[in-house]
Amino acid sequence: MGEKIIVNPKTRWYKDAVVYQIYPRSFCDSNGDGIGDLRGIISKLDYIKSLGVNAVWLSPIYKSPNDDNGYDISDYRDIMDEFGTMADFDEMIKGMHDRGIKLIMDLVVNHTSDEHKWFLESKKSKDNPYRDYYIWREGKGKKPPNNWMSNFVGPAWEYDETTGEYYLHLFSKKQPDLNWENPKVRQEVADICNFWFEKGVDGFRCDVITYISKVPGLPDGNFLKDAPLMGQHNYVMGPRYHEYMHELNERAFSRYDTMTVGEAAGITFKDAYKSIDESVGELDSVFTFEHVNADMYIQVFPHKLSLPKWKKILSNWQSLPLTSQPTLFLENHDQPRSWPRFVMYEKNNKELACKMLLVAMQMMRGTGYIYQGQEIGMTNIELKQEEYIDIMATRIFDTLKKTAPFLMPIARSAMAKRARDHARTPMQWDSSELCGFTTGKPWMKINPNHVDVNVEKQENDVDSILNFYRKFLHFRKGKDVIISGSYVPYYEKNRSLFVYNRVLGNKAYFTICNFKNKPISFKVPKDLNIKSSKVAITNYKEPVSDVLMSRKIAPFEAVVYELELK
Numbered sequence: 001m002g003e004k005i006i007v008n009p010k011t012r013w014y015k016d017a018v019v020y021q022i023y024p025r026s027f028c029d030s031n032g033d034g035i036g037d038l039r040g041i042i043s044k045l046d047y048i049k050s051l052g053v054n055a056v057w058l059s060p061i062y063k064s065p066n067d068d069n070g071y072d073i074s075d076y077r078d079i080m081d082e083f084g085t086m087a088d089f090d091e092m093i094k095g096m097h098d099r100g101i102k103l104i105m106d107l108v109v110n111h112t113s114d115e116h117k118w119f120l121e122s123k124k125s126k127d128n129p130y131r132d133y134y135i136w137r138e139g140k141g142k143k144p145p146n147n148w149m150s151n152f153v154g155p156a157w158e159y160d161e162t163t164g165e166y167y168l169h170l171f172s173k174k175q176p177d178l179n180w181e182n183p184k185v186r187q188e189v190a191d192i193c194n195f196w197f198e199k200g201v202d203g204f205r206c207d208v209i210t211y212i213s214k215v216p217g218l219p220d221g222n223f224l225k226d227a228p229l230m231g232q233h234n235y236v237m238g239p240r241y242h243e244y245m246h247e248l249n250e251r252a253f254s255r256y257d258t259m260t261v262g263e264a265a266g267i268t269f270k271d272a273y274k275s276i277d278e279s280v281g282e283l284d285s286v287f288t289f290e291h292v293n294a295d296m297y298i299q300v301f302p303h304k305l306s307l308p309k310w311k312k313i314l315s316n317w318q319s320l321p322l323t324s325q326p327t328l329f330l331e332n333h334d335q336p337r338s339w340p341r342f343v344m345y346e347k348n349n350k351e352l353a354c355k356m357l358l359v360a361m362q363m364m365r366g367t368g369y370i371y372q373g374q375e376i377g378m379t380n381i382e383l384k385q386e387e388y389i390d391i392m393a394t395r396i397f398d399t400l401k402k403t404a405p406f407l408m409p410i411a412r413s414a415m416a417k418r419a420r421d422h423a424r425t426p427m428q429w430d431s432s433e434l435c436g437f438t439t440g441k442p443w444m445k446i447n448p449n450h451v452d453v454n455v456e457k458q459e460n461d462v463d464s465i466l467n468f469y470r471k472f473l474h475f476r477k478g479k480d481v482i483i484s485g486s487y488v489p490y491y492e493k494n495r496s497l498f499v500y501n502r503v504l505g506n507k508a509y510f511t512i513c514n515f516k517n518k519p520i521s522f523k524v525p526k527d528l529n530i531k532s533s534k535v536a537i538t539n540y541k542e543p544v545s546d547v548l549m550s551r552k553i554a555p556f557e558a559v560v561y562e563l564e565l566k
């Protein structure tokens with residue numbers, strides 16, 4: 001390593017990109033074992049290309065015992081058995097690149113699996129060379145070293161009998177946290193990145209990356225400061241976070257023409273800016289979660305969204321300078337489905353609403369993200385308590401059953417809207433019994449609404465959600481005003497309309513989105529110096545009006561006017 005060699009200067013291709021996220025386990029199964037795999041992805045590359053996305057983000061495909069579906073890695077340089085082989089991977093990435101699609105991999109390096117060879121060594125003895133790859137501490141009498149709680153319920157420490165010490169795990173006990181204070185660990189991470197860059201990977205989505213630096217001494221958390229997660233102030237954006245990211249950028253990210261996006265729960269605007277501005281050399285962008293937490297109390301209990309509050313959050317991130325790239329997303333593998341969540345649970349007129357949500361998000365500045373199934377309006381699934389299989393829901397249920405059974409009905413109703421399982425049901429390719437996902441027994445329950453909601457049906461309907469996604473993404477591509485125009489919000493207090501203008505020179509795109517399923521009055525703002533206007537794109541079959549004028553905005557209408565300014 002040592003000296004910095006720039007193989008490919010950064011082109012910052014991601015500024016104009018829309019990324020399609022694949023959760024491989026649920027995308028497409030090629031061999032009938034009920035589990036999605038790489039050959040399944042290969043078989044769908046033309047479909048992915050047809051959407052008009054420029055990149056794919058693949059949730060983890062590395063070797064893993066799957067305690068947390070691949071977010072617990074036991075070998076960073078090999079492919080999970082169920083997903084295929086390295087030869088399949090090589091074919092998949094070639095197939096993507098041949099179609100002009102970049103590949104972003106998931107980098108899960110806050111923790112490994114407890115079955116990773118580093119951890120198996122580490123737990124053998126206190127003087128094992130790998131001991132210091134993880135965070136081991138003596139208990140306080142019979143209690144863990146501190147009061148931190150795991151993100152998956154229960155204490156963040158596990159006692160290990162062999163050496164009589166505890167190890168830290170901010171997620172499940174099968175996901176021990178790496179000790180980033182150890183320079184060897186940091187070099188291992190850089191080496192892993194470079195291994196995949198050499199294989200042609202175009203970037204990384206960095207899993208819970210804001211957790212990697214812990215406050216020295218690992219002090220106890222304080223409930224008032226930390227709620228709902230005891231201890232979190234002592235590891236979210238810890239003291240050496242920027243230093244570690246800078247180093248990783250130097251050793252890996254900056255050597256190739258890559259794009260990185262950090263999963264940045266708890267990051268503040270100021271810190272985000274300090275981490276992603278082009279001048280800094282850390283990450284290229286971050287996922288922030290305020291807008292997807294805005295309809296929940298303590299991130300668990302759903303309530304109806306307040307549109308003014310939501311717009312304020314989004315507008316705030318739009319105010320990042322042009323040298324910092326925002327991210328635009330409504331769904332991912334940890335989130336419930338976006339419809340009808342972001343239209344305040346109004347269930348009529350679904351198609352218009354789904355199309356409207358796409359326009360509302362992606363006319364803003366930033367790299368766009370679409371999660372598999374979002375493009376056909378896949379929804380949450382109804383599950384019985386015993387049908388939840390994700391570690392988060394099952395841990396919540398099991399723990400409450402033992403400690404506070406009277407809370408079970410509340411937990412059930414929260415999970416019906418909030419659980420991560422909702423995003424992980426198999427991709428609905430067609431209306432057949434196994435929805436075209438598999439020929440075997442699917443690893444997770446198929447949503448019965450696949451009879452109606454599926455790719456095949458929407459392919460054949462020019463007005464489907466799917467075909468609108470294609471049309472819109474095609475429209476969005478390469479537009480300077482969308483990539484770098486300024487963002488000017490209007491009617492910020494309005495509870496029904498999301499209105500903003502994007503301006504570059506004398507050109508502008510003026511977006512109006514109605515979040516209600518009823519007509520809402522709209523007045524053309526006085527400060528627009530319009531020379532001419534015309535409809536650029538709308539989710540209605542026929543534009544409600546061809547030019548920008550004061551009028552009623554139709555139920556769930558989304559319309560973008562192209563303006564020429566005086």
Ligand code: GLC
Binds near residue numbers: 071171207333334
């Ligand atoms: C991230 C992932 C989530 C996973 C967790 C632990 O939040 O998105 O799916 O469970 O990290 O790796």
Ligand code: CA
Binds near residue numbers: 029033034035036082
């Ligand atoms: Ca399979």
